[in-house]
Amino acid sequence: TLRLICTTTAVQRKNVGASGPEKYTEAFIKKQIEEFNLGKRHLANMMGEDPETFTQEDIDRAIAYLFPSGLFDKQARPVMKHPTEIFPEQRKIQWGEDGRPFHFLFYTGKQSYYSLMHETYEKLLNVQKHQDQLIAQDLPLQKEKRNLAGSRWLTKIELEEMLLEKVSDDDYSRFIQLLQKLVALPCADIEEKYIQKFCKEVPAQLKTVVIEPLQYDERGVAFSTGEGKRKTASATAVVYDNGTGKITVNGTDILHYFPVLQDREQLLFPFQFLGRIGKHDMVCTVSGGGRSAQAGAIRLASAKALRSFVTEKEVEFMRQAGLLTVDPRVKERKKPGQEGPRRKFTWKKR
Amino acid sequence: EDKLLTEPLSHPDFFNVKELFTLKDLFDARVHLGHKKGCRHRFMEPYIFGCRLDQDIIDLDQTMQHLQLALNFTAHVAYRGGIILFVTRKRQFCHLVESTARACGEYAHTRYWQGGLLTNAHVQFGPGVRLPDLLVFLSTLNNVFEPHVAIRDAAKMNIPTVGVVDTNCNPCLITYPIPGNDDSPAAVELYCKLFRMTIIRAKDKRRQSEAVEELR
Numbered sequence: 268t269l270r271l272i273c274t275t276t277a278v279q280r281k282n283v284g285a286s287g288p289e290k291y292t293e294a295f296i297k298k299q300i301e302e303f304n305l306g307k308r309h310l311a312n313m314m315g316e317d318p319e320t321f322t323q324e325d326i327d328r329a330i331a332y333l334f335p336s337g338l339f340d341k342q343a344r345p346v347m348k349h350p351t352e353i354f355p356e357q358r359k360i361q362w363g364e365d366g367r368p369f370h371f372l373f374y375t376g377k378q379s380y381y382s383l384m385h386e387t388y389e390k391l392l393n394v395q396k397h398q399d400q401l402i403a404q405d406l407p408l409q410k411e412k413r414n415l416a417g418s419r420w421l422t423k424i425e426l427e428e429m430l431l432e433k434v435s436d437d438d439y440s441r442f443i444q445l446l447q448k449l450v451a452l453p454c455a456d457i458e459e460k461y462i463q464k465f466c467k468e469v470p471a472q473l474k475t476v477v478i479e480p481l482q483y484d485e486r487g488v489a490f491s492t493g494e495g496k497r498k499t500a501s502a503t504a505v506v507y508d509n510g511t512g513k514i515t516v517n518g519t520d521i522l523h524y525f526p527v528l529q530d531r532e533q534l535l536f537p538f539q540f541l542g543r544i545g546k547h548d549m550v551c552t553v554s555g556g557g558r559s560a561q562a563g564a565i566r567l568a569s570a571k572a573l574r575s576f577v578t579e580k581e582v583e584f585m586r587q588a589g590l591l592t593v594d595p596r597v598k599e600r601k602k603p604g605q606e607g608p609r610r611k612f613t614w615k616k617r
Numbered sequence: 618e619d620k621l622l623t624e625p626l627s628h629p630d631f632f633n634v635k636e637l638f639t640l641k642d643l644f645d646a647r648v649h650l651g652h653k654k655g656c657r658h659r660f661m662e663p664y665i666f667g668c669r670l671d672q673d674i675i676d677l678d679q680t681m682q683h684l685q686l687a688l689n690f691t692a693h694v695a696y697r698g699g700i701i702l703f704v705t706r707k708r709q710f711c712h713l714v715e716s717t718a719r720a721c722g723e724y725a726h727t728r729y730w731q732g733g734l735l736t737n738a739h740v741q742f743g744p745g746v747r748l749p750d751l752l753v754f755l756s757t758l759n760n761v762f763e764p765h766v767a768i769r770d771a772a773k774m775n776i777p778t779v780g781v782v783d784t785n786c787n788p789c790l791i792t793y794p795i796p797g798n799d800d801s802p803a804a805v806e807l808y809c810k811l812f813r814m815t816i817i818r819a820k821d822k823r824r825q826s827e828a829v830e831e832l833r
Contacts, residue, residue: 366747367700371719374702374726374734374749376741381728388712 291354299350306347323348356431379430380438384445390458391449398454408453418466420446425467478574478582481508491575495567497594500556504568508576510548512538516565517552530562537570537590541577563594621826625696632696632819634688637811640677643684646807648797649675651784661784664796673784675796687779687793688815691751694777695723695819699750702726703812704767706759710805714755717809721816724749726767730759735770754780755808756799757791781808 307326311318314329326347334345346353361378362368372378372385401408421429423439434442446465449455455462481489489508494501514534516524525531538544549569553561570590574582585591599608606612625631643649651657651665651673666676694701701723703714711727718725726734731741738746752771757780759765764787771778772790780791781799788794798804 361742362747365698366745367698368724368747371722371724372715372726374724375728376731376734377728385712385715392712 293359296350296354299354303347303350310347377432377434377438379432380434380442383430384442387442387445387449387461390461391445391452394449394452394454394457397457398452401454409456411456413450413455417469417471419469421465421467481575489576491572493568493571493573495564495569495571495593497563497567498556498560498597500553500560500564502551502553502561502564502568504549504551504565504572506569506572506576507548507550508546510546512545512547514549515551525558525562527558530558533559533562533566534569536566537573537585540585540588540590541573541581543573543576547573547576566590567593618830621823621830622697624826625693630685630689632689632692632815632822634692634815635685637688637814638681638684638807640681642807643677643680643797646803647801648680648804648807649677650798650801651675656785658785658787660788661782661786661796664782664788665784675784675798680795680797683793683795684797684811687795688811690777690793691753691779691812692815692819694751695721695816696823698823700724700747701751701753701816702749703753703755704730704765705755706730706765707756707799707805708760709802710755710809713805713809717813721813722820723816730766732766735767735774735776748774749776752776752778752780753812754778754791755805757782757786757788758799 307321308318310326310329311321313333314325316325330345330347336344338344361370361373368374370378370382372381375381398408420443423434423436426439426442427434446462449458450462479491481491483489484507490505492503492505494503496502514521521531521534525534535544538547551565551568553565555561556564567590570585574585574591577585582591601607604612649666651661654668654671654673657665657673664676664679666674668674691701701718701721703718703723703725705711705714705727707727714727715725733741735748738748752767754765754768757765757768762785768778768780768790777792778790779793780786780788780795781797782788782791782794783797783799786799788796795808797808
């Protein structure tokens with residue numbers, strides 16, 4: 268290192284920000300783990316419980332009891348966890364005692380990323396060699412197409428986590444292009460296991476939502492329940508089969524409860540969309556919100572209830588029509604320095 | 618221990634690298650083929666045998682001598698446990714060079730060369746990093762046909778270089794230039810094979826000598 272002899276004091280002041288995030292040495296992490304275990308036993312003694320069988324949940328409860336905090340953000344409250352969960356995983360020293368680095372691509376700077384590219388290219392060459400062999404023997408090339416609809420490639424952040432080093436956008440796009448090139452070859456089935464490491468399943472949206480089966484009441488009539496919310500109104504609807512199209516809200520008929528035509532139209536929309544206007548009876552309860560919010564809440568509740576009566580394709584149609592989505596719009600808060608959420612005070616030139 | 622290090626230096630060809638290649642091997646691998654007359658670099662003129670139909674032909678006798686010196690030097694460096702870094706910027710041979718380096722137990726850099734790799738190593742890698750003791754260039758030009766930055770940086774950091782110089786390259790700053798073709802796959806495969814064999818031979822000899830010393 269160079270030693271500056273005649274310079275201003277400004278240059279000699281250490282720039283704390285420029286050194287980057289701290290590197291945690293192995294000895295430091297080990298010490299933290301020892302301190303954590305000791306502290307765990309002390310805590311168990313303090314709480315009067317057995318130090319041997321003191322689990323992480325007990326620790327969390329004990330800390331929440333000893334240090335009650337009214338802070339809103341859960342991550343800002345006092346926390347006592349194992350050091351491996353607190354300190355981010357970091358790369359240890361990359362070279363041995365004699366100074367020789369462990370990895371053969373160490374001097375490139377991005378060793379994990381370039382070794383990944385090297386391996387993927389090797390798989391590509393393997394597949395091409397296999398293809399050439401098959402062509403030489405006049406055998407037909409396999410044409411089973413991988414199902415690309417249900418899977419996606421790893422995102423840049425997931426790749427960074429996998430490699431434990433920063434990956435730039437260009438590098439990431441190059442890697443994805445190489446993978447796509449590998450997958451596009453006809454004999455790529457050989458390296459299926461390697462490619463699976465970089466694929467993630469994308470479950471179809473509807474599969475996560477479980478549509479409840481129909482229930483039957485004492486008379487043998489099929490019915491189904493649904494719940495819906497809109498602004499501050501929440502509603503529950505029970506839709507019965509073999510009905511005449513009668514709709515009751517909070518004990519009263521809709522003509523009396525919703526005098527405005529718009530609200531009644533909103534209630535009837537799910538039935539009209541499915542073409543089942545005169546076929547179902549509905550009994551609903553609603554509270555909170557205003558006239559329009561209650562109508563929207565009942566509409567969502569009835570659409571959710573109708574899912575049980577209808578085929579999956581029609582459910583998908585309903586979802587695309589927006590009948591099954593919760594409307595996220597709520598009243599925006601007023602901001603200081605303004606008259607309302609958006610309206611500013613009158614601007615006076617002088 | 619001193620005897621281990623000083624003994625190879627007394628022989629002119631301790632590792633017998635001459636037997637690894639013959640003139641015929643070089644000719645079959647098309648090492649003598651250079652670029653066209655218009656691409657010729659001024660400093661490569663001493664190494665060129667002649668020009669046929671506008672294509673330069675490299676003098677294989679001189680190549681033999683330079684290759685022998687270079688292989689001998691790499692063998693000595695590998696014998697003393699030095700770090701050898703293979704550098705090339707040719708996309709065709711990037712995978713081959715990386716596999717060769719891995720097979721020898723040495724290091725390779727066939728990707729984009731970041732500016733301060735050698736000159737700013739302590740900031741880039743961390744304090745206490747060990748720089749390579751030898752740089753081997755399978756191609757001295759980068760993708761824009763300019764001299765590779767590593768030649769200049771190695772000269773700055775006093776690191777010796779061995780490089781295959783083609784007729785359009787500048788052999789000035791390279792300590793052990795090897796005039797020869799760097800574009801044909803056959804030529805580059807031959808170079809990789811030769812370097813791999815010398816390094817493995819040197820390392821084996823070192824292990825044998827150490828075992829013999831320990832037995833005494």
